[in-house]
Amino acid sequence: MSEYDPLIPRAEHSLSDDLERVQRRFAVARRPYLSSPIPWLVWAILLPGAALATPRAVAGFGPVGVLVLWSVTVLVGGVVEGSAIFQRRTTGATPLAAWVLRLQGNQSLIAVVLSAFLVWKGLAGALPGVWLLLVGHSFFLLGGLAFRPMRQVGVIYQIGGVLELWPGPTALWIFAIATAAGNLRLAIALLRERREGRSSGRDANG
Numbered sequence: 001m002s003e004y005d006p007l008i009p010r011a012e013h014s015l016s017d018d019l020e021r022v023q024r025r026f027a028v029a030r031r032p033y034l035s036s037p038i039p040w041l042v043w044a045i046l047l048p049g050a051a052l053a054t055p056r057a058v059a060g061f062g063p064v065g066v067l068v069l070w071s072v073t074v075l076v077g078g079v080v081e082g083s084a085i086f087q088r089r090t091t092g093a094t095p096l097a098a099w100v101l102r103l104q105g106n107q108s109l110i111a112v113v114l115s116a117f118l119v120w121k122g123l124a125g126a127l128p129g130v131w132l133l134l135v136g137h138s139f140f141l142l143g144g145l146a147f148r149p150m151r152q153v154g155v156i157y158q159i160g161g162v163l164e165l166w167p168g169p170t171a172l173w174i175f176a177i178a179t180a181a182g183n184l185r186l187a188i189a190l191l192r193e194r195r196e197g198r199s200s201g202r203d204a205n206g
Contacts, residue, residue: 034147037187037194039081044183046077048176051128055172107138128175129164132157139182149189153182 050073057065111134118126136157143150160178 034150034190036084037190039077039084040183040187040190042080043077044180044187046073047179047183049073051172051176051179104138107134110134126165128172129161132161132164132175132178136161147186147189149186153186156182156185 050069053069054066057069061068111131114130114134115127118124118130136154136159138154139150139157140154143152143154157178160174160182163174
């Protein structure tokens with residue numbers, strides 16, 4: 001016995017059983033958020049479009065133009081995503097869902113603080129890479145519990161973030177490719193899951 005062993009041995013159980021139990025709970029909690037592919041298709045259009053339009057916004061209107069562009073992008077995407085969540089929501093909030101929202105809120109706060117610091121230091125060009133890394137980390141973390149394809153999306157985002165932060169000139173087209181590929185991957189996975197659910201339901205009724 002070492003100092004890391006418990007004083008009172010517990011009944012042996014498989015760690016995979018614990019993981020499966022958590023995954024089942026997440027499968028229930030994720031339904032309002034990860035049910036429709038439409039919000040992810042919209043994000044796959046909005047985010048790359050805003051990234052590619054940013055240089056024109058800077059040239060035409062300066063920092064104010066960039067702020068307006070991204071504010072409108074996030075607002076439109078948030079409205080679409082929020083409407084899809086409320087349409088699918090049939091039960092009240094669960095403690096697990098509330099925990100995820102608090103986790104996401106805390107990460108958003110960290111992202112805002114880091115963004116303000118980078119702008120203050122004159123490193124605004126690093127913002128796309130930082131956001132890709134933070135969002136990619138979140139997707140990778142929750143993907144193994146809520147929806148496996150989210151882990152793949154997390155990897156796509158993180159690779160894009162590393163490329164954005166690589167020494168040398170950065171390009172917003174890397175952000176555009178990463179966000180388009182990641183959100184399309186998630187939308188396709190949700191479409192496939194929905195089709196499989198419908199086919200299994202028809203088989204059960206037939």
